[in-house]
Amino acid sequence: MTTPPEQVVVAAKPRVSPLLGLAVGVLAISTGSILVRIAQGENVPSLVIAAWRLTFAALILLPFCLARRRDELRSLNSADMRFAALSGMMLALHFATWITSLEYTSVAVSTVLVTTSPLWVALAAPFFLGERVTRPVKIGIGLALVGSVIISLGSFGGGSAPVWGSLLALLGAITAAAYLLIGRKLRVKLSLLTYVTLVYTIAALILIVLALAAGNNLLDYSAQTFFLFLLLALFPQLIGHSSFNWALGFLPVAYVTVAVISEPIGASILALLFFQEIPTPLTLLGSAFILGGLIVAGRKEIE
Secondary structure (H helix, E strand, O other): OOOOHHHOOOOOOOOOOHHHHHHHHHHHHOOHHHHHHHHHHOOOOHHHHHHHHHHHHHHHHHHHHHHHOHHHHHHOOHHHHHHHHHHHHHHHHHHHHHHHHOOOOOHHHHHHHHOOHHHHHHHHHHHHOOOOOOHHHHHHHHHHHHHHHHHHHHOOOOOOOHHHHHHHHHHHHHHHHHHHHHHHHHHOOOOHHHHHHHHHHHHHHHHHHHHHHOOOOOOOOOHHHHHHHHHHHHHHHHHHHHHHHHHOOOOOHHHHHHHHHHHHHHHHHHHHHHHOOOOOHHHHHHHHHHHHHHHHHOOOOOO
């Protein structure tokens, strides 16, 4: 009998619980949409926000990686580099689409839709990782799709272009899923520091090119705005995303992606406190379906 993917031991047991790492990651990543909204309120283009977030993160990591992981970097083969480049491209597209979505729809709608990434992971895992889709995952996908439709129906009154914003957030979820699936393949053979440094650097370079191609100025901003960029790099990126990437070395990808189900709750609470964004009844109902679907999808199937 073939061992189910969720029972495979992917790495030695760490000194710190991966579940604790995921909890810290969720707390940190929940600040992301709030910091982005504040930066957008200062008329900073979304691509610039994304580019500086990843650039600061990469610049912080590079000296440590070069000092401590030089041999590992030299040992990378062409296949590893191709996967790292593809992961970086997916991460860049994730931030480009998701951050832009916050210009057009509410924090609640954007974060709920972008955190459907576990469902896209579940759909792709049988083909990319050889993991079958279990019955709970199928039920979860159905619940989340119902929730997405409900949110779309209720999003017409929130934001300047809520339908477009919702589509961008969903695209952000799909690219995040691709980024996590690729990361699952690389993290079992690369250290966390090497992996995140490579991926964040590649993503930063891609976002810089996209921002410049869009005609955006990357430098003409206040010190306060650059401080916001730094906070985005430190909290949701280095602490949040890196916690998820660290957990990928010890847990199956489904468990890591399902951990993001708490982000919409934290982000929505912060949006209410900072921007007085009150979710509509349909948004709350749709969010309940999506979160319920994610919880069901993350449960082990009892056989």
